[in-house]
Amino acid sequence: DAKTTQPNSMESNEEEPVHLPCNHSTISGTDYIHWYRQLPSQGPEYVIHGLTSNVNNRMASLAIAEDRKSSTLILHRATLRDAAVYYCILRRGGTSYGKLTFGQGTILTVHP
């Protein structure tokens, strides 16, 4: 699976926007970019995914670079509940049988 690179940690203040970057320079044309997060003492939670175009849902927005070598997860107004480890994952279908290969992720701290 193609590798992703994320900062180890980031900090934000409550009610401010947060931009979480992810580099994936070896992405292939069929790889979807998925974001999951894991709150303390919980299982991972799906956040958003995209292929080429920017995506929005009720939780976040995903901005994908034109060359697809990087992406940014945007939380529009951080809350204390958004403090979690955020994982950027490239997901390839077909014979990989939907494997999710988690990297180290970014630990997001939200200050009140």
Add this chain to the structure above:
Amino acid sequence: DTEVTQTPKHLVMGMTNKKSLKCEQHMGHRAMYWYKQKAKKPPELMFVYSYEKLSINESVPSRFSPECPNSSLLNLHLHALQPEDSALYLCASSQESGVSSYEQYFGPGTRLTVT
């Protein structure tokens, strides 16, 4: 209902015990997964079931034995575990396994301690 349930929440077992972890989903998903997560590390895939058949075994030791009795249930049978097997065991499901746009839904995990 987008819930994946796992039982038990916590399990303490000795190295000679036999125990089982259970996972259930009622979303009609045809792919189910077991992951292992050590403290402060990311989850690691162990097994993938697709349409109730084992499709991926990530070289997991035979003391871990998965079973998928039907499309809603996934078990992980444990026997002769070692203390280093202590971890959070996560179950997940998705609509299909081979489609890269489908998201996975995770359960809360079973915290396993081997003494």
